[in-house]
Amino acid sequence: MTGGYLKGRIRREDIITAAATVYGELGYHGSSLRAIAKRVGISHAGLLYHFPTKxxxxxxxxxxxxxxxxxxxxxxxxxxxxxxxxxxxxxxxxxxxxxxxxxxxxxxxxxxxxxxxxxxxxxxxxxxxxxxxxxxxxxxxxxxxxxxxxxxxxxxxxxxxxxxxxxxxxxxxxxxxxxxxxxxxxxxxxxxxxx
Amino acid sequence: MTGGYLKGRIRREDIITAAATVYGELGYHGSSLRAIAKRVGISHAGLLYHFPTKxxxxxxxxxxxxxxxxxxxxxxxxxxxxxxxxxxxxxxxxxxxxxxxxxxxxxxxxxxxxxxxxxxxxxxxxxxxxxxxxxxxxxxxxxxxxxxxxxxxxxxxxxxxxxxxxxxxxxxxxxxxxxxxxxxxxxxxxxxxxx
Incomplete structure (x- = not known):
């Protein structure tokens, strides 16, 4: 496992954790990829690299x-x-x-x-x-x-x-x-x- | 029952019928009050008079x-x-x-x-x-x-x-x-x- 690959996996897990939190607070319909990116501290484009859609x-x-x-x-x-x-x-x-x-x-x-x-x-x-x-x-x-x-x-x-x-x-x-x-x-x- | 009241009730029923059809075709999220108004042949404002929200x-x-x-x-x-x-x-x-x-x-x-x-x-x-x-x-x-x-x-x-x-x-x-x-x-x- 290369360092870059591992880093990508950790980032992916962080996004999933943040998404679960935001869904719990705002509901699925009330949430947006932008709000989730903000929560995890990355750019909207950075999030789209991992998850292209909501x-x-x-x-x-x-x-x-x-x-x-x-x-x-x-x-x-x-x-x-x-x-x-x-x-x-x-x-x-x-x-x-x-x-x-x-x-x-x-x-x-x-x-x-x-x-x-x-x-x-x-x-x-x-x-x-x-x-x-x-x-x-x-x-x-x-x-x-x-x-x-x-x-x-x-x-x-x-x-x-x-x-x-x-x-x-x-x-x-x-x-x-x-x-x-x-x-x-x-x-x-x-x-x-x-x- | 006055004629105007009766007419309003019929119009209301027509809107509900059209809404059920549109929901069946497009789903609830895919439908809009505008599309339903168009189906029933009335204006958007006319529909809002009967149903102020989706x-x-x-x-x-x-x-x-x-x-x-x-x-x-x-x-x-x-x-x-x-x-x-x-x-x-x-x-x-x-x-x-x-x-x-x-x-x-x-x-x-x-x-x-x-x-x-x-x-x-x-x-x-x-x-x-x-x-x-x-x-x-x-x-x-x-x-x-x-x-x-x-x-x-x-x-x-x-x-x-x-x-x-x-x-x-x-x-x-x-x-x-x-x-x-x-x-x-x-x-x-x-x-x-x-x-």
Whole structure:
């Protein structure tokens, strides 16, 4: 790794950190690349060298969020109850970080269009989350720990969709929605063992 | 009702219809009040008389959508299985009208902020939907038709959040998500009678 390359990577990480902060303060729509460049102490042109569009920077913020989630929650544990517990822990972390949940929800809704810069990110994100939960429900079913009639693939799709839908309702009415409790309740209802 | 008042109401309805069409074609962010005024054949100032902001018009589009949903799906049926069937029928209608689902999802994510013009709309919308489903689950529980351990209020919150979360995933990957089948599957899993 050359010094120049390393310096470029550090600068790139600094920009992503500043972007996440500015998004949290002003929202995605309220922020601009100029404001983010100013925060990180570089020129607008300098920022454009790393991220040519607002959307490219947003995608980078989300990619890093996923990497951090995986690391913190160790989403690479073997399939089973522990994977589900990590998703619930992730929801608990999200409750303490509404800014990033807000950003995620908004972008998910905007990125449904195939030509949106973050579209591929969300396709991969949903597929990876569903696959992980599906595998865990299948492992639980093989041990007789999933209630009869519950299909692992359908339960996985439901669990991820529920997490996303609950987050929007929770952001809208924080006092009215128990995000973590609702997820736990859903899981307990499909399992035959204590969650 | 005076002739002038009636004329104003018709014009207002025409603007809402044109707005829904333009949103479906260009998305909410891609549309402008000028483009909508042009579509309905009135001046920009004429449109501003009825809807002073882009957000006010959007809220009116959503209010009318709710009124139409209630009428078409007769969401005023007595609490019980029929209310749940009407929500599933509504999801079936939504699958044939992705433009309005897209609009709803984007606005729901933007309107989490208390100062957003559509915030109160979404609070009322969630509360009404949850109350209707809660009442139905409670009626089913009283007849022994809800599985033991399923709490009606929690199941209602889950059902509405699931519907919202599934819609975003379905819009992102239409071939990968069975919106109606997933909702039916969730309901069948909490009921003791055939759905």
């Amino acid at each position: 959307e490219a920077l947003l995608a980078a913020v989300l990619e890093r969020r996923d990497a951090e989630d995986s690391e913190r929650e160790q989403l690479t544990v073997p399939p089973g109850l522990d994977v589900l517990r990590h998703f619930v822990a992730l929801a608990g972390y999200n409750v303490r970080h509404p800014g990033i949940v807000d950003l995620y929800s908004r972008l998910a809704a905007e990125a449904v269009a195939p030509d949106h810069p973050a579209h591929e990110y969300f396709v991969r994100h949903y597929q990876a989350a569903r696959a992980g939960v599906h595998e865990s429900f299948a492992a639980l079913a093989a041990r007789g720990e999933l209630r009869a009639g519950v299909e692992p693939g359908m339960a996985a799709l439901t669990f991820i969709a529920l997490m996303d839908g609950l987050q929007v309702q929770w952001l809208t009415m924080p006092g009215d929605v128990d995000l973590v409790g609702s997820l736990r309740s859903y899981l307990q209802n499909v399992l035959t063992v204590p969650f | 957000e006010a018009l959007l809220a009116a589009v959503l209010e009318r959508r709710d009124a139409e949903d209630s009428e078409r799906e007769q969401l005023t049926v007595p609490p019980g299985l029929d209310v749940l069937r009407h929500f599933v029928a509504l999801a079936g209608y939504n699958v044939r009208h992705p433009g309005i689902v897209d609009l709803y999802s984007r606005l729901a994510a933007e309107a989490v902020a208390p100062d957003h013009p559509a915030h109160e709309y979404f609070v009322r919308h969630y509360q009404a939907a949850r109350a209707g489903v809660h009442e139905s689950f409670a009626a089913l529980a009283a007849r022994g038709e809800l599985r033991a351990g399923v709490e009606p209020g929690m199941a209602a919150l889950t059902f509405i959040a699931l519907m919202d979360g599934l819609q975003v995933q379905w819009l992102t990957m239409p071939g990968d998500v069975d919106l109606v089948g997933s909702l039916r599957s969730y309901l069948q899993n909490v009921l003791t009678v055939p759905f």
